[in-house]
Amino acid sequence: MKITELKRAGVIAMILLTANIAGIAQVSGRSAIDERNVRAGMVFLAGDALQGRGSGTIFERIAAEYIGSQFMQFGLEPAGEKGVDGKPTFVQTVTISRKTFxxxxxxxxxxxxxxxxxxxxxxxxxxxxxxxxxxxxxxxxxxxxxxxxxxxxxxxxxxxxxxxxxxxxxxxxxxxxxxxxxxxxxxxxxxxxxxxxxxxxxxxxxxxxxxxxxxxxxxxxxxxxxxxxxxxGKLAPSKDQFTWNAMGKISGTDPKLASEVILLTSHLDHLGVRDSAPGNDKIFNGADDDASGSVAVLELARVLAAGKKPKRTVYFVCFGSEEAGGFGARYFVENMPFPKDKLVANLEFEMIGRPDAKVKPEELWLTGYERSNLGPELAKRGAKLVQDPHPEENFFQRSDNIQLARAGVIAHTVSSFGLHTDYHRASDEVKTIDFVHMTRAINSMVAPVQWLVNSNFVPAWVEGKRP
Ligand SMILES: [Zn+2]
Structure with a gap:
């Protein structure tokens, strides 16, 4: 059945109206991010079937393949390695060569x-x-x-x-x-x-x-x-290990801005299964850390891929083996698929599944907020981003963003981790996730990210604050 012209005009008017009034990403009053999709991603990534996505394990690889497969469904372009059929895929296998004395x-x-x-x-x-x-x-x-x-x-x-x-x-x-x-x-x-x-x-x-x-x-x-x-000292013969990054992109459309890259990231691994854990539950599901950030990257990919193509190129990357030492991100930084000076900014998403009582309920914080003008600029565009209320925790240096920041890239992590006691415990499970908060959190980043990927704004370090 075809929608009538009159109805279509009415719908368009309504969309424009609600979008204008709210000033945030909404379609007909609905959130651009659907809580059902957020739940679906979380239930799979942080469910017991994935065994805690241990760094470098087959379960980490399955998480990467799942995210890559979702990227494919959304219509992203592949940015991973070539597959068996010679066509590019959405997963990048990284060899970690471990040397032992x-x-x-x-x-x-x-x-x-x-x-x-x-x-x-x-x-x-x-x-x-x-x-x-x-x-x-x-x-x-x-x-x-x-x-x-x-x-x-x-x-x-x-x-x-x-x-x-x-x-x-x-x-x-x-x-x-x-x-x-x-x-x-x-x-x-x-x-x-x-x-x-x-x-x-x-x-x-x-x-x-x-x-x-x-x-x-x-x-x-x-x-x-x-x-x-x-x-x-003398080394023993080395043994190769592997980790997997999920990678997709949307090529920019603007003749001038398309060569510039905005990078949206998370880490898809967690701590896996630990038999030494107290109690019966040995699976470290990593729901908040960092299935939540990975779902944020997924949902931003879904929304951006469904909309008008951005002026700048956008990479969506979920890194492997963050918990084991940032290996996925480190490889990415050392082997960027584009010239490093074209990477305008990186936003990492970490632990946004529960609100932080230290900030307002709808707010997220940005690590190293005071170090560059990216956070303040995004806040001007509606992002509910504030300064990290836990400076003593050094979170700026505790996620994959630091690998990029040390390479000179403006790179911060978006989070609402309120120092809950389930951190790095088997109890970091889906049942502790506040889906209303998480959906709202991702939604609050849609319009600011859409602005960033379509603007010519180039963020800069605050003098003396570059790591
Ligand atoms: Zn994490």
Whole structure:
């Protein structure tokens, strides 16, 4: 049956009217996002059948295939690898090459050798060998590129504060960071000694973090600045692991703006099954973390694909293995399918399934809100985005957005995580999701995202706030 001209005119008038009055994405007074679709995605991704989508497991792959299949249904273009028929797919397989030391690695300086498990512990490394020249810097000091920095313990320092200091030194250019032990590390010394250090190969510059005993720290402190410090060890044959990203795109239509990219992301993995979990439930469903963000990406894809094609190109990517170390996102950043300087902004969606009592019920917060002008600009376009009310949690650095932000891309995470106690527990289940909140949350981002993908606005870091 055909709709009559009169009725059609009436419907169009109504659509225009409601859209104008509400100023948000609505069709005939209805939300652009359908709660039924939100539920459907959540029930599948966070149901027991997917076994908690453990990073790098077959269940993570099934989640990626499902999301890719949905992207295909919505009419997105494939952005993944070629399939068996030679045609591009919506999934990208990432090889994670895990390297494990065959024997305890060492630190050498002068005539001294420190061995992992003895006078030192390898906390983190991304290489089997690195060298640096000794530089003693005060806390917050600036290390030279390729230096080996000694961080002395200070009264009251805890492990977390020391680790944050070490990370800051490494990202400021130190190749080796030597941290004097804290009581916490001393307490775990035996347990940490029993594990051979391992890492996954990446193209990042060498960064080695080592805890040294009090005696070793004192000895290093006596050495002159400029002393050569060498880290290294023999590797066992490496074993490949895999992770999967779901990837789709809508090519832009504007001759000038089509080469620019807006990237909407989430992570599709969670913690899988843990037999050591207390109680009978061993499945970590990850409903809020981050099935909710993945469903947000899905639903934004559905709406954008159904509407007028955007001026800019939009990529929709759900990353694999965030929980295991951000491997899906890291691979994406190191192998972008477009020139990096064309990536205008990234919005990651994480944990929007429940409201945060620290902000107004309809509000979402944006990590690192004060770092760029993207959040304020989106808020002007109707986004219910406010500053992250939990700055002490460092959420800006705790999701995939940080992989992009460190590469210079304006990248933030949208969330409403109110620090609920189901976080990273088996109890993060679909039954705890507030679907009215979640549907409204995704809906509130539709109009601002539609504006962003059709505008020529290029966000920028606030001076001095680039990570
Ligand atoms: Zn997460």
């Amino acid at each position: 065959a024997e305890s690695p060492t630190i050498n300086f002068g005539s001294t050798t420190l061995t992992h498990g003895g006078e030192m512990l390898v906390l983190r490394t991304n290489t089997d060998s690195a060298g640096g020249t000794l530089q003693k810097v005060e806390a917050g000091g600036k290390p030279n590129a390729g230096s080996a920095v000694l961080m002395r313990a200070r009264e009251g320092d805890d492990q977390r504060a020391a680790m944050q200091g070490a990370m800051a030194l490494a990202s400021a250019g130190a190749a080796i960071v030597l941290i004097e032990e804290t009581p916490q590390w001393r307490g775990n010394w035996a347990a940490m000694s029993s594990r051979m250090p391992s890492y996954t190969a990446s193209q990042a510059k060498p960064a080695v973090m080592i805890v040294v005993s009090k005696a070793a720290a004192a000895e290093i402190a006596k050495s002159a600045d400029g002393t050569k410090i060498e880290f290294g």
